[in-house]
Amino acid sequence: MTDTLFNSAFGQIELNRLPKRPRELLRAWDAADEYILNTLKDESYSVINPVICNDQFGALSVALHKFRPVNWSDSLVAHKATQENLRENDFKQSDVSYLESIFVPKQPVNLVLIKVPKTLALFEDQLIRLKPLLTTESCMLVAGMARSMPAAVWKILERIIGPTKTSRAVKKAKLIHVTVDTNLKRPKNPYPVSWKLEGTDYSLINHANVFSREKLDIGSRFLLQNLPETEGSGDIIDLGCGNGVLGLMAASQNNQAVLHFVDESYMAVESARINFQQLNAEPDSASFHVSDGLTGFDDDSSDLILCNPPFHQQQAVGDSIAISMFRDSARVLKSGGELWVIGNRHLAYHKKLQNWFDAVELVASNKKFVILKACKT
Numbered sequence: 001m002t003d004t005l006f007n008s009a010f011g012q013i014e015l016n017r018l019p020k021r022p023r024e025l026l027r028a029w030d031a032a033d034e035y036i037l038n039t040l041k042d043e044s045y046s047v048i049n050p051v052i053c054n055d056q057f058g059a060l061s062v063a064l065h066k067f068r069p070v071n072w073s074d075s076l077v078a079h080k081a082t083q084e085n086l087r088e089n090d091f092k093q094s095d096v097s098y099l100e101s102i103f104v105p106k107q108p109v110n111l112v113l114i115k116v117p118k119t120l121a122l123f124e125d126q127l128i129r130l131k132p133l134l135t136t137e138s139c140m141l142v143a144g145m146a147r148s149m150p151a152a153v154w155k156i157l158e159r160i161i162g163p164t165k166t167s168r169a170v171k172k173a174k175l176i177h178v179t180v181d182t183n184l185k186r187p188k189n190p191y192p193v194s195w196k197l198e199g200t201d202y203s204l205i206n207h208a209n210v211f212s213r214e215k216l217d218i219g220s221r222f223l224l225q226n227l228p229e230t231e232g233s234g235d236i237i238d239l240g241c242g243n244g245v246l247g248l249m250a251a252s253q254n255n256q257a258v259l260h261f262v263d264e265s266y267m268a269v270e271s272a273r274i275n276f277q278q279l280n281a282e283p284d285s286a287s288f289h290v291s292d293g294l295t296g297f298d299d300d301s302s303d304l305i306l307c308n309p310p311f312h313q314q315q316a317v318g319d320s321i322a323i324s325m326f327r328d329s330a331r332v333l334k335s336g337g338e339l340w341v342i343g344n345r346h347l348a349y350h351k352k353l354q355n356w357f358d359a360v361e362l363v364a365s366n367k368k369f370v371i372l373k374a375c376k377t
Contacts, residue, residue: 008063009041014088017057018081019324029059031171032143050111058082065095074101074209076264076290100266109133116144125208127160128189140178149174204243205274207267211242219308223342226364226371230254234303244272246306259286294328305329305339330356339374
């Protein structure tokens with residue numbers, strides 16, 4: 001079993017990852033979390049109401065709960081993990097407040113703690129939106145594991161916020177002290193971006209943390225070339241919807257269907273919501289859910305689920321999210337319903353789907369991807 005007891009500089013706490021797995025191999029914190037907390041303690045920072053960015057499972061928010069932090073994240077799962085870990089330690093839920101990535105703090109910020117996200121576009125977007133809330137008295141600490149901190153991190157910080165000073169690496173983690181330069185002109189935010197969807201009249205809006213935000217990814221392109229034909233009324237779910245391109249095209253082919261766009265990313269669901277408006281469809285023809293999988297969907301309620309599942313959770317590569325999606329889909333699909341999945345060949349999704357579906361069929365394949373249809377009978 002993986003260690004779940006985090007001995008932080010602010011006390012010992014129990015921490016678990018989400019989704020929970022019986023034989024979890026990864027911890028819910030890393031050396032960068034430890035580095036930030038040790039620095040706050042050793043250098044006697046004023047820690048009241050810090051804004052904590054990209055706290056994946058709540059290691060920083062839970063450790064600093066008594067200082068009433070604001071947990072600012074693009075991930076509903078990160079927010080849920082923080083809430084569950086507060087509960088696990090018998091801390092008050094009200095100790096931590098939560099801010100969705102599509103919003104910004106309303107008041108000036110004295111202390112910002114940032115874990116460098118996998119997507120540097122999100123990092124840039126966060127800094128640009130934080131800049132007006134910082135003063136010369138504000139403090140910013142940025143940390144991450146060395147492997148996930150390219151030179152661009154320093155360049156972005158110095159272009160938007162101000163001078164940086166890097167502490168020595170500890171356990172392969174790096175920590176950057178950033179001085180706020182209020183004389184630096186705040187750059188125009190390039191996000192969200194927009195691009196034309198090839199072969200259509202649609203332009204897709206993509207917020208900073210949306211997968212393949214600047215062009216159609218090759219997996220979705222292949223699935224769109226083999227999209228199942230539907231007709232008549234029915235419920236279709238775009239699971240892990242990203243910018244909603246799969247659901248958008250399914251709806252454009254069948255205007256009688258009801259579409260449901262689901263993702264755990266606030267930016268993804270907001271992008272899908274904006275993109276769907278191009279259809280000028282009836283308001284009740286689509287719903288949008290920031291959700292941990294299909295939580296909240298009734299059993300036996302859907303006819304078709306389209307899914308291009310992620311195979312990583314931040315820097316960690318694995319199939320736990322995809323497996324959770326497959327399990328949820330089997331529960332939510334009606335008898336005779338179908339789950340269409342695209343994945344890299346090496347992921348061997350066909351074997352995993354057989355655990356929950358009566359029949360798994362290869363629809364199409366190329367050198368890189370396979371499209372699978374899993375049926376519930």
